[in-house]
Amino acid sequence: MQLNFSGLRALVTGAGKGIGRDTVKALQAHGARVVAVSRTNNDLVSLSKECPGIEPVCVDLGDWEATERALGGIGPVDLLVNNAAVAMQQPFLEVTKEAFDRSFDVNLRSVFQVSQIVARGLIERGAPGSIVNVSSMVAHVTFPYLSTYSSTKGAMTMLTKAMAFELGPHQIRVNSVNPTVVLTAMGRQVLYDAEFAQKLKERHPLRKFAETEDVVNSILFLLSDRSASTSGGGILVDAGYLAS
Numbered sequence: 001m002q003l004n005f006s007g008l009r010a011l012v013t014g015a016g017k018g019i020g021r022d023t024v025k026a027l028q029a030h031g032a033r034v035v036a037v038s039r040t041n042n043d044l045v046s047l048s049k050e051c052p053g054i055e056p057v058c059v060d061l062g063d064w065e066a067t068e069r070a071l072g073g074i075g076p077v078d079l080l081v082n083n084a085a086v087a088m089q090q091p092f093l094e095v096t097k098e099a100f101d102r103s104f105d106v107n108l109r110s111v112f113q114v115s116q117i118v119a120r121g122l123i124e125r126g127a128p129g130s131i132v133n134v135s136s137m138v139a140h141v142t143f144p145y146l147s148t149y150s151s152t153k154g155a156m157t158m159l160t161k162a163m164a165f166e167l168g169p170h171q172i173r174v175n176s177v178n179p180t181v182v183l184t185a186m187g188r189q190v191l192y193d194a195e196f197a198q199k200l201k202e203r204h205p206l207r208k209f210a211e212t213e214d215v216v217n218s219i220l221f222l223l224s225d226r227s228a229s230t231s232g233g234g235i236l237v238d239a240g241y242l243a244s
């Protein structure tokens with residue numbers, strides 16, 4: 001599938017590591033100008049060396065005021081990937097207010113805020129756009145000690161629909177990707193128990209987890225006009241897990 005994002009400007013959150021980082025590289029390789037937003041400056045410095053020409057923005061997306069300062073004047077953006085998230089593992093009975101607030105601020109509230117900034121700009125320009133929310137299969141199934149994280153992703157399912165509903169008349173499409181485990185820093189943190197990881201992998205019909213590239217390919221498809229009539233839904237990148 002040939003994709004061409006020439007002439008378009010994309011913004012990717014959580015661009016420093018993992019899926020976000022590879023999404024930046026793929027978008028640039030397919031011709032987009034890319035704004036790379038992340039929290040750790042060193043990651044953005046190394047990414048800028050790998051991808052000269054990207055526009056790095058260092059900000060903690062859990063901080064509303066700092067995000068407004070960093071992104072409020074970001075200028076025209078056509079494609080948005082809401083990818084930044086934290087996965088804090090706590091047994092349900094031990095979930096703290098701090099972990100709850102931080103998780104919802106980063107994983108969900110920042111999606112409202114950054115999407116508002118981008119969508120207002122698109123509507124002002126009368127330009128079409130595409131937004132992809134990076135969710136998870138745990139929006140649909142449960143997983144040990146991830147009640148807070150999976151609640152943020154479950155809420156993202158409805159947010160994706162609500163955004164698609166209200167932004168659709170402005171020709172802005174909104175979709176999600178819902179991966180199973182991907183062995184990034186986050187994936188390795190969640191699957192620290194090797195025996196559990198092996199058992200979990202075997203429960204997938206394809207007997208594997210997802211690769212970063214599989215997730216990035218689905219993100220690019222949803223950003224592109226190859227999915228021109230798709231909005232409000234999600235692509236499972238789950239190695240068949242939800243079929244079992």
Ligand code: NDP
Pocket residue numbers: 013014015016017018019020037038039040043059060061062082083084085086106134135136137178179180181182183184185186187188
């Ligand atoms: P990583 O932890 O590898 O990378 C996440 C990136 O987001 C990091 O660069 C991180 O920066 C950044 N980030 C986190 N919090 C903030 C913040 N407050 N402000 C700005 N940037 C922030 O995660 P993945 O690449 O694995 O995950 C990407 C997305 O995919 C997430 O939405 C996740 O929920 C989803 N996902 C991941 C799965 C997996 O198994 N890995 C499975 C299903 C979904 P820093 O490190 O500096 O904090």
